[in-house]
Amino acid sequence: MNRSLQTIVxxxxxxxxxxxxAEARADALPSWQYGATKLRIVQFVERATTPGGxxxxxxxERIAVFDNDGTLWAEQPLYFQLFFALDRIKALAPEHPExxxxxxxxxxxxxxxxxxxxxxxxxxLDIVMASHAGNTAAEFGSIVxxxxxxxxxxxxGRPYTEMVYQPMLELLAYLRANGFKTYIxxxxxxxxxxxxxxxxxxxxxxxxxxxxxxxxxxxxxxGPVLVRKxxxxxxxxxxxxxxxxxxxxxxxxxxxxxxxxxxxxxxxxTAAGAGPSLMAIVHxxxxxxxxxxxRESHIGTLDAALDEARVxxxxxxxxxxxxxxxxxxxxx
Amino acid sequence: MNRSLQTIVxxxxxxxxxxxxAEARADALPSWQYGATKLRIVQFVERATTPGGxxxxxxxERIAVFDNDGTLWAEQPLYFQLFFALDRIKALAPEHPExxxxxxxxxxxxxxxxxxxxxxxxxxLDIVMASHAGNTAAEFGSIVxxxxxxxxxxxxGRPYTEMVYQPMLELLAYLRANGFKTYIxxxxxxxxxxxxxxxxxxxxxxxxxxxxxxxxxxxxxxGPVLVRKxxxxxxxxxxxxxxxxxxxxxxxxxxxxxxxxxxxxxxxxTAAGAGPSLMAIVHxxxxxxxxxxxRESHIGTLDAALDEARVxxxxxxxxxxxxxxxxxxxxx
Numbered sequence: 183m184n185r186s187l188q189t190i191v192x193x194x195x196x197x198x199x200x201x202x203x204a205e206a207r208a209d210a211l212p213s214w215q216y217g218a219t220k221l222r223i224v225q226f227v228e229r230a231t232t233p234g235g236x237x238x239x240x241x242x243e244r245i246a247v248f249d250n251d252g253t254l255w256a257e258q259p260l261y262f263q264l265f266f267a268l269d270r271i272k273a274l275a276p277e278h279p280e281x282x283x284x285x286x287x288x289x290x291x292x293x294x295x296x297x298x299x300x301x302x303x304x305x306x307l308d309i310v311m312a313s314h315a316g317n318t319a320a321e322f323g324s325i326v327x328x329x330x331x332x333x334x335x336x337x338x339g340r341p342y343t344e345m346v347y348q349p350m351l352e353l354l355a356y357l358r359a360n361g362f363k364t365y366i367x368x369x370x371x372x373x374x375x376x377x378x379x380x381x382x383x384x385x386x387x388x389x390x391x392x393x394x395x396x397x398x399x400x401x402x403x404x405g406p407v408l409v410r411k412x413x414x415x416x417x418x419x420x421x422x423x424x425x426x427x428x429x430x431x432x433x434x435x436x437x438x439x440x441x442x443x444x445x446x447x448x449x450x451x452t453a454a455g456a457g458p459s460l461m462a463i464v465h466x467x468x469x470x471x472x473x474x475x476x477r478e479s480h481i482g483t484l485d486a487a488l489d490e491a492r493v494x495x496x497x498x499x500x501x502x503x504x505x506x507x508x509x510x511x512x513x514x
Numbered sequence: 515m516n517r518s519l520q521t522i523v524x525x526x527x528x529x530x531x532x533x534x535x536a537e538a539r540a541d542a543l544p545s546w547q548y549g550a551t552k553l554r555i556v557q558f559v560e561r562a563t564t565p566g567g568x569x570x571x572x573x574x575e576r577i578a579v580f581d582n583d584g585t586l587w588a589e590q591p592l593y594f595q596l597f598f599a600l601d602r603i604k605a606l607a608p609e610h611p612e613x614x615x616x617x618x619x620x621x622x623x624x625x626x627x628x629x630x631x632x633x634x635x636x637x638x639l640d641i642v643m644a645s646h647a648g649n650t651a652a653e654f655g656s657i658v659x660x661x662x663x664x665x666x667x668x669x670x671g672r673p674y675t676e677m678v679y680q681p682m683l684e685l686l687a688y689l690r691a692n693g694f695k696t697y698i699x700x701x702x703x704x705x706x707x708x709x710x711x712x713x714x715x716x717x718x719x720x721x722x723x724x725x726x727x728x729x730x731x732x733x734x735x736x737g738p739v740l741v742r743k744x745x746x747x748x749x750x751x752x753x754x755x756x757x758x759x760x761x762x763x764x765x766x767x768x769x770x771x772x773x774x775x776x777x778x779x780x781x782x783x784t785a786a787g788a789g790p791s792l793m794a795i796v797h798x799x800x801x802x803x804x805x806x807x808x809r810e811s812h813i814g815t816l817d818a819a820l821d822e823a824r825v826x827x828x829x830x831x832x833x834x835x836x837x838x839x840x841x842x843x844x845x846x
Contacts, residue, residue, distance in 0.1 A: 242718060319760055363720075376764045386574060387764030388695075397760055399753035399779055405786040406779070408760050415761075421731035428651055428729055428740050429747075430762060432708045432719030447731055447738070454737040 210356040213349040213507040219499055223353065226460040230436070231360050237458045239436050241361045246437040247427060247448065248350070250368035250375060250392075252482040253441045253464050254383060255346040256335075256509075258473040260295065261481065262342050263370050264306075266329055268293070270313035278312075287312070299480075307414075314371060315395055315412035322410055326377040340512065343382045347464075348507045350439075354383055362437065367426055368392040369419035369444055373410075391426045393418045423448035435459075441466065446487040449496065462497035463487060471508045472501060542688040545681040545839040552836070554829055555685065558792040562768070563692050569790045571768050573693045578769035579759060579780065580682070582700035582707060582724075584814040585773045585796050586715060587678040588667075588841075590805040592627060593813060594674050595702050596638075598661050600625070602645035610644075619644070631812075639746075646703060647727055647744035654742055658709040672844065675714045679796075680839045682771075686715055694769065699758055700724040701751035701776055705742075723758045725750045755780035767791075773798065778819040781828065794829035795819060803840045804833060 214220040229237025230244065251257040271281070271290045281287035286305035289297035298305055314322065335345055354364050364385055368375055372392030379385045396411040418426040424447050427435065438445070438452035441464040449461045465484065466475050476484040491498050501508070546552040561569025562576065583589040603613070603622045613619035618637035621629035630637055646654065667677055686696050696717055700707055704724030711717045728743040750758040756779050759767060770777070770784035773796040781793045797816065798807050808816040823830050833840070 242712070245720075372761075372764070380574075388577075388762065390764065394761065397757045399756045399783070401782075406756065406782050408756060424731045424738065424740060425729045429704075429726065430720065432704070432722065450733075450738050451731070 210359065211349065211352045213352055213505060215504050215506050217504065219497060219504040222497055223460070223462075226437070226458070227357065227360050227362075230362075230458060239458055243433065243436060243457070244357075244360070244362040245365065245431060245433055245435040246357050246362045247365045247367045247391075247435040247439070247452070248354070249440040249442070249445045249448070250366050250370055251441075252466065253347075253439055253445075254350050254354075254366070255342070256472065257482050258475070259336065259481075261370065262335075262345070263374050264295075264309075265333065265336070265342075266326070266374065267309050267313040268295075269329060269333060270325070271309060274312070310371075311395070311412040314374075315410045317410055319373065319397065319408040319410060322373055323377055326374055330378045340509070343378055344509060344512060346382055346510065347505075348510045349505045350464075351383065351510065353439075354385070357437070358384065364389065365427075365431065365435070366390045366392070367418065367423050367448060369417070369422075371395075372418070391418055391430045393422075419444045421447045424451035427451065438462070439464070440487065442482040442484050443487045444483075446490060449487065449490070453494065453496070460497065461491070461494070462499060463491050464499050465501060467500050468502040468505070468508065470502075474502075542691065543681065543684045545684055545837060547836050547838050549836065551829060551831055555792070555794075558769070558790070559689065559692050559694075562694075562790060571790055575765065575768060575789070576689075576692070576694040577697065577763060577765055577767040578689050578694045579697045579699045579723075579767040579771070579784070580686070581772040581774070581777045581780070582698050582702055583773075584798065585679075585771055585777075586682050586686075586698070587674070588804065589814050590807070591668065591813075593702065594667075594677070595706050596627075596641075597665065597668070597674075598658070598706065599641050599645040600627075601661060601665060602657070603641060606644070642703075643727070643744040646706075647742045649742055651705065651729065651740040651742060654705055655709055658706055662710045672841070675710055676841060676844060678714055678842065679837075680842045681837045682796075683715065683842065685771075686717070689769070690716065696721065697759075697763065697767070698722045698724070699750065699755050699780060701749070701754075703727075704750070723750055723762045725754075751776045753779045756783035759783065770794070771796070772819065774814040774816050775819045776815075778822060781819065781822070785826065785828070792829065793823070793826070794831060795823050796831045797833060799832050800834040800837070800840065802834075806834075 211220060226237065229235055230239040232238055248254055251261050268290050271287060275281055275291055281291060286298045286301045286308055290309055298309065330343060333342060334340065335342060357364055366375060366379060366385055370392050372390055372394050375392055376387035376390045379390050394415040396413040396415045397408045398411055400407050400409050416422065423445065427448065434455045435452045436455060436458065437460045438449050439462045440449055452459050453461050466473055468474060475482065476488060543552060558569065561567055562571040564570055580586055583593050600622050603619060607613055607623055613623060618630045618633045618640055622641055630641065662675060665674060666672065667674055689696055698707060698711060698717055702724050704722055704726050707724055708719035708722045711722050726747040728745040728747045729740045730743055732739050732741050755777065759780065766787045767784045768787060768790060769792045770781050771794045772781055784791050785793050798805055800806060807814065808820060
């Protein structure tokens with residue numbers, strides 16, 4: 183056989199095979215509508231796992247980071263952790279009769295979120311500390327575990343762990359099946375997310391990076407404990423996200439997925455890597471199946487990051503167009 | 515066949531097999547002298563990996579934490595990172611003519627470590643900040659990579675990465691082969707260790723926990739950078755070790771290995787878990803092949819933790835007795 187005939191035969195043999203293989207792998211993402219968005223994700227992963235190719239990423243460097251609120255699960259009408267905080271304030275209220283007259287607790291107990299939010303960062307911090315600190319790491323874990331089991335989303339009535347995004351669950355699993363290590367990098371509380379991240383996303387506690395309050399080691403009668411202090415330790419948001427990534431992982435990700443301006447620095451940090459990378463944004467465009475919001479929203483503001491994505495050619499996932507399904511089917 | 519005959523036949527078939535298998539697994543630790551110490555380690559691992567047995571540890575919970583200085587590599591005559599700091603001070607001296615007259619830099623430049631140490635914590639901190647801060651995370655990584663490649667231990671003349679302990683390398687690999695996730699939990703600098711931990715120990719950067727200085731995200735002309743600030747972020751020593759473990763891993767280890775009082779809280783925290791656990795201490799008893807020191811040493815003081823180990827029955831590894839080899843053979 184001459185050279186060119188040989189090439190044609192090889193192509194004929196190999197091409198259908200690789201199309202089939204690609205289709206089989208693409209099927210790992212059934213909730214992603216067939217189209218440019220899905221193809222770009224699949225192409226990145228296929229190239230990352232093709233040794234010697236131009237998009238090859240060595241296995242150890244396959245670090246993929248995901249924002250949580252608005253990227254892996256919903257964040258409307260309010261960050262879910264704030265619902266937890268409000269429920270916790272209500273549960274603790276009998277021990278704090280003074281809260282009846284003291285803001286922002288009074289507003290929180292009356293369920294008047296607008297009044298709480300009117301208090302700004304100080305009010306939110308007061309609510310967060312009162313609801314998150316003062317116990318041990320083990321106690322806090324149990325409290326969150328009980329809450330996540332029993333609490334229901336105010337408009338859908340579903341457990342919060344069913345408010346996760348089905349296409350993102352598929353993407354996480356697809357990446358892991360291709361040797362990626364999947365991390366959460368969230369502005370939310372690390373100890374809040376860790377309780378249920380393994381069950382909800384298949385992401386173990388040690389792969390959750392988030393905001394934290396200070397911990398203090400203490401020896402008590404019952405043995406050593408870690409006490410949660412009412413003091414901010416680390417804010418894993420905006421410029422804090424690349425810092426958190428470096429602190430916890432110590433390598434630059436090759437894939438970053440966010441949905442708001444809070445993710446912009448993490449996306450820039452990922453984009454600045456020397457090798458292949460994929461930066462992506464979930465754009466909430468679906469007012470029927472979910473919520474539609476971006477530049478004007480107080481929750482999950484997507485403004486500068488959307489401009490940056492367009493200028494730089496980052497992937498913008500149009501939820502209404504690109505997702506066949508939004509949430510997983512209800513568990514029975 | 516009747517029931518008891520069947521049982522005997524099964525036992526005859528199975529017993530030699532399991533002895534062979536146990537011996538094969540024990541061979542994963544050739545540098546550990548056959549005896550009570552080695553058997554206790556092997557027994558813990560065998561039980562941890564036997565589903566349904568009393569010592570069973572589910573795979574996801576097989577978290578093993580190791581101190582670094584004096585546990586995974588040597589720490590005499592001085593913590594190796596201090597040699598790095600001193601070399602760095604010398605390299606930076608031309609840019610700092612004032613150091614010639616200014617302590618602790620003057621003493622450091624003259625190689626008078628006693629004078630540096632006489633300055634106490636303040637002097638050490640000055641040296642550490644001057645040698646570790648003020649550059650970017652990427653620049654610092656390159657500096658450490660160059661140093662670890664070229665620097666030599668002052669008494670053995672070996673590269674520092676050959677001053678690791680051969681029995682501990684075998685133990686790390688043995689644990690990983692049995693589904694354990696191996697972590698470093700060091701008082702040393704996290705960004706210092708991460709540069710060479712994968713090559714030296716097979717431990718990737720994301721499984722290194724250590725002390726840190728603050729990082730700040732900055733946009734420069736060349737793109738985003740993480741600037742290392744001359745400000746302590748976290749001290750991963752003593753009571754800081756359980757805190758670091760919770761911050762980074764979010765689960766309690768089932769195996770902890772240290773060598774000094776700086777590891778006592780980490781050992782206590784591990785021991786306080788509900789399930790099976792193994793707490794162990796490397797006791798430096800070998801003045802011929804290494805160094806012999808414990809209660810009176812300024813480096814790697816082992817006093818309260820040795821008492822605690824004896825009271826609680828933690829494993830105390832007698833280096834002279836339990837290790838057939840100390841360091842790996844020299845690389846050519």
